[in-house]
Amino acid sequence: MASSTTQGSDLWSNNMSSTTSDTLESIISATTLDLFTEFQEPTESSGDPTVPQLPSLVASTVNRKRDRDEYLASSSDTPLFSSDDLPASSAENYYGPRVKRQHRRPWYETEESWKTVPVPPSAKKPRMRGPFKRAHDSGVWLGSDESTENEEVDRQDAVRRALRVMESGASIDDDDDEDEELWHEDERELDLGNKVHASNQTLEEKLQQALVNKALQITEDPGGFEGPVFPYWQKQPGHLMGFHLVQEQAQKKVALCVEQGEEVIDLSTRYMQQIRTPTLRPLRYHTKIVPKQGKGNRYQSLTPALRLYLSNNLLEEVPGEVFHLKNLEVLSLRSNNLTEILPSVGELNSLKELNLGSNQLNWLPWELLGLLHANLKKCMIYPNPLIRPVPSTWNPAPSRKFESGEPCQVASTRIAFLDITGASFRHWPPAPSSLPEHWPEPQADDEFLGPPPEERTKTPSLLELALRACKRSPQLSQLPFLIPENCPEHLTKLVQKTWILKEAGGKSCSVCGNEYIIPRTEWIEWWYCIPEQGLRGQLDNLLAMHGMPVPLLRRGCSWACWQENASPLIRGWSSATLPGGLKEERAFPRKVQTSPTRRTIPPSGRMRQ
Amino acid sequence: MAASSSPYVTLISNDGFEFIIRREAACVAGTIKKMLDPQSACALPFDVHAHAVIYTMRVTILTSQNNHSGVVLEKVCEYLYYNLKHKDEKDVPDMEIPPELCLELLMAADYLHV
Known part of the structure; x- marks a missing residue:
């Protein structure tokens, strides 16, 4: 026992941190700490082999006070975990946020x-x-003696x-x-x-x-297509391939772009007639990939500037999923078979470039004006069979506002009032969207046959309310199949239209801004809004100066939703409420301004022949 | 012509529920209005009863289950009064429509032209 105590004193003198039970006993006898004696009781029976040794508490108890130097060196406690001991974790050594390392592989x-x-x-x-690789086998390696590496x-x-x-x-x-x-x-x-x-x-x-x-x-490729089976690694033109195969390739392409953070999504020239929703859905979650290391760009936006190219396909309608891509900056729909652009395009507020050329568009959505006011800098709309205004509806004096870049309205059609199913009445003006090509030239003495004033209410019809309930329903895609067969056919079409609308995000009334499904009023306004574009007009000098005005289709959600200041007869000017917070102003002054440039404009009488 | 001057109209569903509503509310529905208009070609043959009774048989045929046509007609009547109430208002709140009734109401609204 005496030798053990001497060993203990040696240990005590040599390294104070590592202690044995003997040294602890000696400490207890020297410094009678009441608190510590409670903990010491098991060590008195240290002969018991089952009791483990206590952890070292000596350093913290004996040197209870810190040295002044140590205290000043670091204000924080001694590290409790090993990760706390990093030099970067103390405030004195803080040099900035650490760039998190990103690895895209195991x-x-x-x-x-x-x-x-x-x-x-x-x-x-x-x-x-x-090179070091992970072995994907069972782990058993039975090589013969002769086989070398x-x-x-x-x-x-x-x-x-x-x-x-x-x-x-x-x-x-x-x-x-x-x-x-x-x-x-x-x-x-x-x-x-x-x-x-x-x-x-x-x-x-x-x-x-x-x-x-x-x-x-x-x-394992999804079936359902007929024709020759091509090996999947051989590139074949899309029209020779099956629908599923094209879709699958597009889906892979989109997935690759999302995975690699590629901002240019090129789906052009794939002969696709439609693009399924799941194909484009991953683009909603597209985030930019920040470069791994770099000075000065520690704080970077992860918002991507998406560029989606769908040109040279056979699309007949814009995929609804496109309208959900708020980060879209460039959208090309050139050379498709589009006949209508849904008003939901107004949701794409960050759009800078839009290409709609070489389609079958007769008009554009009125919401385009809001886009032009927001960010849209480049908008290509030609060639398209756009409707031209009838010369007699032409206002002879375009304001100078357009020259300063503000859009202005030059003409509009009569307002068509539609019934509850969205069809036009017999004796009322037809919906512009129904008869785009044979546009009747209105007469000055034409009697306006609108609905009686007591029916111009903003109350939605029951049909509209039921369709809104359908739109809220999660089973909307199955609803067309639940309609009985003896039901009128247009109901099925209405429900299908509601489905398309829901995918595209819905549309709101261009007058009151409420969400609606069936338009009740409809008219086309011609605006100078896209400068320096495409064709020079062939109507007269005025057109030659400004190019063609763009037909924009406006729709209202109820019979009360039409421009209140517009007279029943067509007038070339009216105060329009512009989308996107533009000022409500008369787009046209009535008097022709007599500036030197204006003298070349033919007088109004000549134009209205 | 005594019947046409009555201020109330009775709508009867296929499963036997009767709804007595005001005539002006009933006239919100285009089809009912035509039925009540004596000048119209599809006017109902009025009998001597005080109420004009309209059988909404067509509606119930179109619904998938005839047992529920009373529920649908009740909702239709609710809408007729809703329309009458909010006729001149600018901010009209949407009427609540339960999702299980949306298809039935869609067909009823198309038939009644409302």
């Missing part, structure tokens, strides 16, 4: 391991053999070459591409499921297995 391919794998072909370094790698290369021949059909004589392709082939190997590295199969067996896997992948 841990076993991070940093050192993946950097070595794809050697640039120009470098021509000796290939790094055997080099032989194994050579066998891998042979299989890779064979696979490459099988997939691309190209010759593999050029060694430059090898290193590049190595990187992709690693992924392919993972897809194939059986790792070459770990199997002892012969080359033929591997090839056969790979072929079977390919065949399985082909047969």
Whole structure:
């Protein structure tokens, strides 16, 4: 026992931090701490082998007071966890927010391991053999004694070459591409499921297995298309491919763009007649990828500036999902078969470029004005069969406002009042959307046949209310199939239209702003709103100066929703409530201004012949 | 012609519910208005009863289950009064329509032209 105490005193003198039970006893006897004796009771029976040793408490009890220097050095407590001990965690060493490292691959391919794998072909370094990889097999490796590592790698290369021949059909004589392709082939190997590295199969067996896997992948393609079956890796023009195949390719493309943070989504020239909602849905969650390291760009917006190209397809309507992409800056719908742009396009407030050329558009939505006021800088609308205003409705004196960039209205059609199903009445002006080509030229003595004033109420019809209830229903897509067969056909169409509207985000009345489904009033206004565009007018000099005015279709949600100041007869001017917070002003002064440039304008009488 | 001057109209559903509503409310519905208009081609043959009785048989045929036509007609009558009440207002609150009735009401509204 005496020797043990001397050992304890040696320990005490040598390192104070590591203590034994003996030293603790000596400390207790020296410093009679009442608190500590409670904890010390088990150590008195230290002969009991089952009791573990207490952790070291000596350092904290003996040196209870900190040194002054230590106290000044750091105001924080001694680290409790190992992660607290980092120099960056104290306030004195704070140098700024740390850039979080981002890895887009599993841990076993991070940093050192993946950097070595794809050697640039120009470098021509000796290939790094055997980079660290995760083995995807069972973990059992039964190599024969003769097989060395080099032989194994050579066998891998042979299989890779064979696979490459099988997939691309190209010759593999050029060694430059090898290193590049190595990187992709690693992924392919993972897809194939059986790792070459770990199997002892012969080359033929591997090839056969790979072929079977390919065949399985082909047969797993969703069916439903007829015609020749193309291997999925061969590029075929879209019109020769099935609907599902085109959609699948588009979906893959979108998924790739979202995954890589690519802001340009090019789905052009794919001969798509429609784009399904799930294809474009991932774009809603598109976020920008911040560069890994960089000075000065620690705070970066993750909002992407999306550029969506849907040109050169066979689209007959704009996919509704497009209108939900608030970050869309460029949208190209050129060379499609579009006949109408839904008013929901007004939701795309960050749109800077819009291309609608080479379609079948007779008019554009009135909400385009709001876009032009917001951010839209470039809008291409030609060529399109846009309706032209009848010369007699033409206002002879366009204001100078347009020259300063503000849009102004030059003409409008009569207001068509529609019944509860959205069809026009017999003796009332037809809906502009129903008869775009044979636009009747109105007479000055035309009697206005609007609804009687007592029927101009803002109360929605029961049909409208029922459709709104349908729109709220989560089973809207199945509702058209639930309508009985003996029901009028237009009801089914109305429900289908409601479905399309819901996908596009709904539309709001251009007069009162309420959400609606069936338009009750409808008219077209011609506006100078897109400067310096396309065709020079052929009507007269006035048009030649300003280009063509753009027909914009306005719709109201009730018979009370039409421009109150507009007279029943067509007038070229009226005070329009502009969307997007534009000022409510008369777009046209009545007097022709006598500026030198105006003298070239023909007098109004000549135009109104 | 005594019947036409009556201020009330009775609507009877296929499953036997009767709804007695004001004539001006009933005239909100275009089809009922035509039925009540003696000049109209599709006017109902009025009998000597005090009330003009309109059988909304067509409505009940169109609904999938005839048992529920009373519920639908009740909602229609609610709308007729709702329309009458909010005729001249600018901010009209939407009437509540339960989602299970939306298709039935859609067909009823199309038939009644309301």
